Amino acid sequence: MNLISADNISIRFGDRLLLDNVSFGLEQGRKVALVGVNGCGKSTLLRILAGEEAPSSGEVAYKNDLNMAYLPQQPDLDPDATILEAAMDMDDPVMEVVSQYEQAVYRSAYDPKAVERLTDLASKMDSLNAWNYESKVKEILGRLGLHDLEQKVGELSGGQQKRVGLARALLQQPELLLLDEPTNHLDLDIIEWLEEYLSANQMSILMVTHDRYFLESVTNEIVEIDQAKLFQYNGNYSYFLEKKQERYENDQARSEKARNLMRKELEWIRRQPKARGTKAKYRIEAFEELKKDAARPASAGTVELDVSEKRLGGKIIELQHVSKSYGETVILRPFSYIFRKGEKIGIVGKNGSGKTTFLEILSGRLEPDSGVIDQGVNTHIGYFRQEEPNFKPGERVIDIVRAEAEVMKLSDGNEISASQMLQRFNFSPSQQYDIVDKLSGGEKRRLQLLLVLLLNPNFLILDEPTNDLDLITLQVLEDFLQGYKGCLIVVSHDRYFMNRMVDHLFIFEKGKDVEDFNGTYLQYRDQQDLQKFAEQESRKPELQKSKEKARGSSEKLSFKEKREMEQLEADMEILNSRKAELIESLNSGDLNHEQLREVAEEIEKNQEELDSKELRWLELSEKEG
Incomplete structure (x- = not known):
């Protein structure tokens, strides 16, 4: 079923027609990119679907109780709010108590009253089963480089505010996520994390982005705005390029055919007596349609870059x-x-x-x-x-x-x-x-x-x-x-x-x-991955010592923490086993360049998950050590 449906939408901006009587629906589970030339109406359509603006004509319908989040290009945030307050929806009781708990943890380093509140807040977290959500808050804010959670939004740069807005949208855990240029102003490592996060998540997505790797990895459908119409392609960016080229060639062929037919029709029109009122009306109407087809461009206009360069001298x-x-x-x-x-x-x-x-x-x-x-x-x-x-x-x-x-x-x-x-x-x-x-x-x-x-x-x-x-x-x-x-x-x-x-x-x-x-940049990232792997290997003896030390203190953990620790150990064993398989594959010499890249990416993802679980294991092992 459609989460959102736009019926017979038209958008005018002054005397410019951006969309002409189009209909669009987004099904559950779809990850859709909205593309088109600058000024064609992508951001405007996104705002209309988000309920921020009304179309010139037509209507938008939503699934009952749809949980939808929207990230505009420039989020509108309260400058007096802290990062944590701005990133969380305080109307949700779980979010509110998690926010209070995180603030108390942050302030406990210098405020004795905050330490006293922690016990009460921890009890509320238990009653609301909010610990998993608290973990997600830490992960998302940390991954987006937002560490000083007490810093005021008004003190942040535009790029940092975009990250706060992105965190707010992700933390809502929406069924439908609308994103307008989500990768602008993000570091490369954050972009790669976001790409992985959105690819693995089951939420539906409609986004405007120019990042082609992002399009290729995240989306399974592309909607193009061209000449005030919508064209849908059920595939990722590569598929879109192939089908767009086919459509372009078909449009060219249709326009050329229309021009040839129009020449013949023009000869017929001109041969008819001017005073005669019995011309074949259907042929005149057909002629007018041919004129439209012949005049229609094959696709939206494109940029032509051609400039003279001044000659460089010996010293630059x-x-x-x-x-x-x-x-x-x-x-x-x-x-x-x-x-x-x-x-x-x-x-x-x-x-x-x-x-x-x-x-x-x-x-x-x-x-x-x-x-x-x-x-x-x-x-x-x-x-x-x-x-x-x-x-x-x-x-x-x-x-x-x-x-x-x-x-x-x-x-x-x-x-x-x-x-x-x-x-x-x-x-x-x-x-x-x-x-x-x-x-x-x-x-x-x-x-x-x-x-x-x-x-x-x-x-x-x-x-x-x-x-x-x-x-x-x-x-x-x-x-x-x-x-x-x-x-x-x-x-x-x-x-x-x-x-x-x-x-x-x-x-x-x-x-x-x-x-x-x-x-190249790809070679640089591959080198970084290898260095990171070498560092992880060098940490293994230290990790083993921590495990042995923790065995003696595990008696002091709660039953829930003991179970968590056992599960972490089982998960780490599986991840280490998979890592060994991937490394063996990487060293086999049987993989082509693309396969090498894919294996290297999986090793990185595997290592990130392993790091996270090892860090939590160490926290538990040293809790009473």
Whole structure:
């Protein structure tokens, strides 16, 4: 049965028709991605389905007592609430007591009254059978990097607030989860955890995302908005690409056939006497339909990237012992590097590790504390920043472009006007004279990309370029960058984009020197997995000692804890056995590259589960030790 049904929905935004009388239903257990070009109405449709907005026409129906959670691109949270309060729905008695218990645990380190409350709250947790939920709260908040649960929401960055909103949506344990760009501003390890969590969970999902690995792993259906209509594909991202190409080719064939028929019909129409009122009415009506088919584009407009690049000189940019700190916090330890023509470098590291600070220094927007930046005279930097440009309210799109350049020089030496540039970036003539406030977030990012490229840079810096860009624009951008002859520096949490674009990485980690890793992002992750496995193996003797020590104290555990400990030991034995099988398979030499990757991923998942159970086992074993 459908959890949610939209019947004959139309959406208008001013004079723009985003959806034209479409119907849509989401069945239980389906994991659906909503895709389409920027500005086609994806986020608007999601808000309508979430009950945040009303459609221009049509209606939305929900299953009785549907438990639904919605994560918008920018969650609306109380700035005075703590992280824990914002992440939990206090209307639920179980959530309320778990929240009170967690706050008491957190404050017990400095507040004697909180210690006194713990016994009473623990009793309430027992009566509500809330311990499993409390464990889930800790897991989700911890995995999302939210550790200081007493910190006020108003003190958080936009990315951190997005994580709080995501935690709130997941903790509701909904039947239906609506997500708008859930991976934006998340660290790569958090994205990978979320991908695994959503894939394994039985909840139904409808999400807007540009992350193609995420689409491939999580979804089993894709709904595309194209030319104000919905097209459904029962499969993941790979299947969608195949079927979309078939539909595109069929549309082209139908349009060409319609054009040929229209020529014949036009000849017939013109041959008829003008004063004659007995023309075959059905043929005239058919002719009008043919005109529509012949004029219909094969698919929604796409972006065309073609710009001239200024030639690089012998010296590009040389960094000599460049460093940066804020107070006592070291952001960038002394770093030296000589950039070479044509290299494509990816920058990876957790949020707050200094990636954006490095880009600001490299682009000349921020002065380093020490060191020298020597830029060649022929080096022209184009910087696509993570933050949206501060467009003036009420300014027209074409005026924004003309303020930067009246013409753009193409790679073949020809020049095109500002209006032609905008058309190549999929801004229709009518949109060009719209005020910038009317653009969607993705359209503003596309305009931002145009403003960077029209300066013809030969040293291109891209900070999170994939955020809010649609899949079609991303594919075109990737094709353009693969042929780009200048230097390219990319910060991105999009694994697909990073794997395709860069040939080596700068690894940023707090308190450490920047590491230059010679390989792709996938190779870097494989190396991390091997290091993690080696560390786990080295911990085995310590774990064994803890087990032996705990045997003497297990008498002091409660009956429930003893049973839990026995179950943990049985589970760890199964997981260790499976890990041994996977390692043997990995070392067999019989696997191809894709199989090696799959086995490595399973080893990582196996190890994460083993770590979790070992940690709980140690907690129990040392409880009274």
